[in-house]
Each structure stands twice: as structure tokens, then as C-alpha cells.
Amino acid sequence: xxxxxxxxxxxxxxxxxxxxxxxxxxxxxxxxxxxxxxxxxxxxxxxxxxxxxxxxxxxxxxxxxxxxxxxxxxxxxxxxxxxxxx
Amino acid sequence: xxxxxxxxxxxxxxxxxxxxxxxxxxxxxxxxxxxxxxxxxxxxxxxxxxxxxxxxxxxxxxxxxxxxxxxxxxxxxxxxxxxxxx
Amino acid sequence: xxxxxxxxxxxxxxxxxxxxxxxxxxxxxxxxxxxxxxxxxxxxxxxxxxxxxxxxxxxxxxxxxxxxxxxxxxxxxxxxxxxxxx
Amino acid sequence: xxxxxxxxxxxxxxxxxxxxxxxxxxxxxxxxxxxxxxxxxxxxxxxxxxxxxxxxxxxxxxxxxxxxxxxxxxxxxxxxxxxxxx
Amino acid sequence: xxxxxxxxxxxxxxxxxxxxxxxxxxxxxxxxxxxxxxxxxxxxxxxxxxxxxxxxxxxxxxxxxxxxxxxxxxxxxxxxxxxxxx
Numbered sequence: 001x002x003x004x005x006x007x008x009x010x011x012x013x014x015x016x017x018x019x020x021x022x023x024x025x026x027x028x029x030x031x032x033x034x035x036x037x038x039x040x041x042x043x044x045x046x047x048x049x050x051x052x053x054x055x056x057x058x059x060x061x062x063x064x065x066x067x068x069x070x071x072x073x074x075x076x077x078x079x080x081x082x083x084x085x086x
Numbered sequence: 087x088x089x090x091x092x093x094x095x096x097x098x099x100x101x102x103x104x105x106x107x108x109x110x111x112x113x114x115x116x117x118x119x120x121x122x123x124x125x126x127x128x129x130x131x132x133x134x135x136x137x138x139x140x141x142x143x144x145x146x147x148x149x150x151x152x153x154x155x156x157x158x159x160x161x162x163x164x165x166x167x168x169x170x171x172x
Numbered sequence: 173x174x175x176x177x178x179x180x181x182x183x184x185x186x187x188x189x190x191x192x193x194x195x196x197x198x199x200x201x202x203x204x205x206x207x208x209x210x211x212x213x214x215x216x217x218x219x220x221x222x223x224x225x226x227x228x229x230x231x232x233x234x235x236x237x238x239x240x241x242x243x244x245x246x247x248x249x250x251x252x253x254x255x256x257x258x
Numbered sequence: 259x260x261x262x263x264x265x266x267x268x269x270x271x272x273x274x275x276x277x278x279x280x281x282x283x284x285x286x287x288x289x290x291x292x293x294x295x296x297x298x299x300x301x302x303x304x305x306x307x308x309x310x311x312x313x314x315x316x317x318x319x320x321x322x323x324x325x326x327x328x329x330x331x332x333x334x335x336x337x338x339x340x341x342x343x344x
Numbered sequence: 345x346x347x348x349x350x351x352x353x354x355x356x357x358x359x360x361x362x363x364x365x366x367x368x369x370x371x372x373x374x375x376x377x378x379x380x381x382x383x384x385x386x387x388x389x390x391x392x393x394x395x396x397x398x399x400x401x402x403x404x405x406x407x408x409x410x411x412x413x414x415x416x417x418x419x420x421x422x423x424x425x426x427x428x429x430x
Contacts, residue, residue, distance in 0.1 A: 007170050007171070008168040008169055008171060008172055009168060009172065010089065010164055011165045011168075012139055012162035012163060012164050012165060013163075013165055014130060014162065014163045015130075015139070015161060016130070016162065018148065019161055019162060024087075024162075026089070026170070034117060035119060035122075036117070036118075037089075037117040038087065038088065038089075039087040039088070039089055048171060048172070049171075057145065058144040058145055060145065061145070061148075067148040068148055069141045069145050069147075069148040070087060070141055070145060071142045071145040072087055
């Protein structure tokens with residue numbers, strides 16, 4: 001999974017019906033580059049600035065109740081930034 | 087998902103039968119590089135210059151009615167560019 | 173999908189039985205770098221120098237009749253290079 | 259699979275129910291860059307500094323008993339760093 | 345698929361039960377960078393220095409008899425390096 005920081009919210013009115021109900025958050029990878037910023041679905045309630053765990057590709061389907069065309073999903077909020085070596 | 091801008095249309099006459107009926111759009115990632123430009127299927131009706139959400143890999147199959155060999159699909163049109171920190 | 177140019181043919185005599193029958197073509201991404209060159213299966217009959225659409229990962233399975241361990245497949249031949257903004 | 263070194267532990271109290279029970283480890287690729295650092299699930303008991311094999315995407319599901327939204331999983335601990343050419 | 349060169353062997357004694365029986369080879373992409381080096385399963389019998397075709401992600405499952413958590417697998421040995429333009 002990617003460790004990322006929630007940077008903003010993405011609003012899309014015209015979208016596929018099976019995406020309705022998911023908050024869409026812009027997430028910047030903690031160890032990656034700005035150009036790897038992705039949009040992830042959220043049902044946990046992650047807020048701006050929080051560090052989150054994002055799972056990708058088809059594994060997102062195990063985070064939701066019904067199938068949906070979404071390839072990144074927030075599966076956890078990290079308690080505190082991990083300390084390398086611990 | 088990738089946040090991208092629709093840059094053009096791709097026309098393919100000789101293609102797999104189960105790709106017929108999908109508009110194929112060239113999408114440039116908003117935060118990525120030109121070399122990450124991809125071709126995504128579209129049924130929502132995204133236009134040139136519009137900002138869209140693209141899902142990838144096998145999750146595309148949840149955006150279409152029948153199985154098709156397509157690894158990127160437009161699942162939403164973004165209302166306005168997201169503002170970082172909001 | 174990736175937009176690519178067919179650069180050559182890959183010949184493999186010792187290969188998995190369920191790969192027999194697919195032409196294997198070396199494809200260079202149009203917008204990517206030489207180091208992103210991939211080998212894709214082909215049943216459409218794409219020729220050297222032609223611009224093609226390549227789908228990847230598990231979505232390749234929707235391009236073939238039986239399951240096969242192949243993560244890139246040519247699904248269309250592009251009529252003419254796309255013009256940005258059209 | 260990626261060959262990586264375990265760099266730390268990620269603690270997440272607020273996470274999806276089907277992620278409970280997996281240790282989450284921060285893994286840095288041996289041949290890749292720091293920015294490719296990922297978080298992988300672990301049930302083998304890999305320790306900080308150990309070299310591990312990580313499988314990704316949907317193939318993680320074959321490493322666990324029940325489906326879970328996790329796209330990277332440690333599937334082995336490497337005996338000793340591989341020697342190129344042997 | 346990736347075209348790669350077999351660079352070495354990876355030995356893992358403590359690994360998942362369903363990985364037992366697969367030789368694990370370190371493969372460097374022919375057109376990619378050293379940092380893209382991956383570990384792939386092998387049942388064909390590829391040797392050090394041989395050029396191979398590697399399939400990735402869930403498509404590996406079509407190369408093996410039973411499901412296994414392995415996201416890269418050698419599916420063919422290339423007869424001779426492909427010549428661009430042929």
C-alpha cells in the first residue's frame with residue numbers, strides 16, 4: 001500500500017452511478033513525488049492533512065460492499081508517521 | 087484514480103470487437119508527466135480540455151456492461167480543479 | 173491503454189503452452205520512454221511501424237479466447253496519430 | 259516480486275475491519291528508490307532490517323485466508339542477499 | 345510482458361507454503377533500469393544470462409497450476425535478442 005497525505009477533495013457531479021456515495025480525496029504519497037498524486041475513495045472519514053494507507057487496483061473491491069470502478073481506496077488512517085528502524 | 091485532462095481522440099478502425107462502442111480519449115495526467123499520457127474509454131461524454139477521473143487496470147470492468155480488454159476508463163468529470171488543502 | 177509503435181518481433185521457442193499461437197511484438201510507447209518498451213501479444217496482425225493500442229494486466233484476458241499468462245495485448249491499430257486538442 | 263528491506267512498522271488504529279490482524283511493515287526496495295517505499299502486510303514475522311519478497315496487487319489475495327483490501331504482502335524472507343551472476 | 349535478463353537466484357527458506365516448488369530468479373529488464381529489477385517465478389528452467397519474457401500481476405496465475413502469491417513469472421525464453429525494425 002501507499003502511505004500518503006490527504007491534500008484535498010475532488011468533486012465530480014457527472015460520474016458513474018456506482019461511484020456515488022464515496023468521498024474522493026486527493027492523496028500525495030509520503031515517499032513519492034507530487035506527480036504520483038492520486039485520487040482515492042474514502043469511507044473511513046480521513047481529513048485534510050491526515051496520513052493514510054491507500055490500496056490500489058482490483059484490491060480496492062475488498063474495501064467496498066458492491067463492485068465499483070475505483071482503483072485506489074483509503075483503508076486506514078495512520079496513528080503517527082512511522083519511524084524508520086522501529 | 088488518476089486526475090487527467092482530455093487532450094484528444096484516438097480513432098481505431100481495426101480493433102477488437104468488444105471495444106466497439108467506446109469513445110477512446112487521450113488523457114494527460116494533471117500531476118504527472120506528458121509521458122504518462124494514456125488512452126481511456128469513455129461513455130460519459132467527456133470533452134477536449136475537461137478534467138476527468140480515470141480508473142485503471144481490471145477495475146475498469148466495473149464501469150462497463152460487458153467484459154472488454156480496456157485498462158483505463160473515464161468514470162467521472164471533475165466539477166472544478168481541486169484546491170489543495172480544501 | 174498505452175499508445176505504442178510496433179518496433180519488432182520477439183521469438184520464443186521454449187515458452188508456456190498457453191502462449192502458443194500469439195504473435196509477440198515489441199512495442200515502444202508513443203509518449204513514454206524507450207525503457208518502457210514492452211512485449212505485447214497480437215492477433216489483429218499489426219505490422220512493424222504501425223501505431224497500436226495496448227491493454228495491460230488482467231484486462232488482456234478479455235482479448236483472448238482462453239486464459240493465458242500475458243500482461244500486454246494489442247487491441248487496436250490506430251488509424252492516424254491523434255492530434256492534440258481534437 | 260519486489261526484493262525489499264523492512265524499514266519500520268506502520269500503526270493504524272482506525273482501519274478497515276478486514277485489515278485487522280496483519281502487521282503492516284514499511285518496505286524499501288533493494289534495487290529501487292526511496293520514493294518507491296511501500297507498506298506491506300506480514301504474517302511470516304519479518305523483522306526490521308530483514309530482506310523480504312513482496313508480492314503486489316491482486317496476487318496478495320493468494321497469501322491470505324480471507325479477502326482483504328491490501329495490495330502488497332510479504333511472502334518470503336530472503337536467506338541472504340542474492341549474488342548477481344549466480 | 346517485460347523482456348529481461350536473468351541475473352541471479354533468490355533463496356528463501358521461510359516463505360509461504362504455496363510458493364514452495366518455484367525457482368525464484370532475479371530478472372533485470374532489457375530496456376529498463378537496474379532499479380526495475382524484479383524477482384520472478386520460473387518453471388521453464390531459465391539460466392543465468394538468458395533473455396526471458398516475464399508476465400506480471402494477476403496474469404501470473406495463468407502460468408501456474410494452483411493459485412500462489414506471486415506477481416511476476418517467466419513464461420518464455422527468448423531465442424535471440426529482438427532486432428528493432430524486424
